[in-house]
Amino acid sequence: MTSLYIKDNETAELAAELAARLGVTKTEVVRNLLRRQKAELMPSTPLLSMCERLDAWRSAHPLGEPTGLKADKAFFDELWGEEPD
Incomplete structure (x- = not known):
């Protein structure tokens, strides 16, 4: 068993x-806060499930048809109202 010694007075007081x-022990406070922090950092769904969800979203929100326009510098200059070089 490994002990956790809090060397910072402010942290120990908190x-x-x-x-x-x-109405609990300091150990319970630290354990609960660490578990909560860990849960926030860990994904709630497995990676495969996330990929499946992304595929479903892409199916529900397909890209529009290609316009045939070339998205080059001249295209973006025109969008911004700038004169071509």
């Missing part, structure tokens, strides 16, 4: 204050 308000 943990103690929160533990007292919640």
Whole structure:
């Protein structure tokens, strides 16, 4: 078993204050906060499921038909109202 020693006084005081308000131990406060932080960082759905969701979104929102326009510098200059070089 490995111990966690909080060397920063402000952090230790915050943990103690929160533990007292919640009626739990400092260990529970730290554990719950770490679990919450970990859950926020971890994806809630597996990667394969995310790919499937993206494929479904792409099917529901297809790209428009090609216009045949060339998207080069002259095209974007015209969009911005600039004179061609």
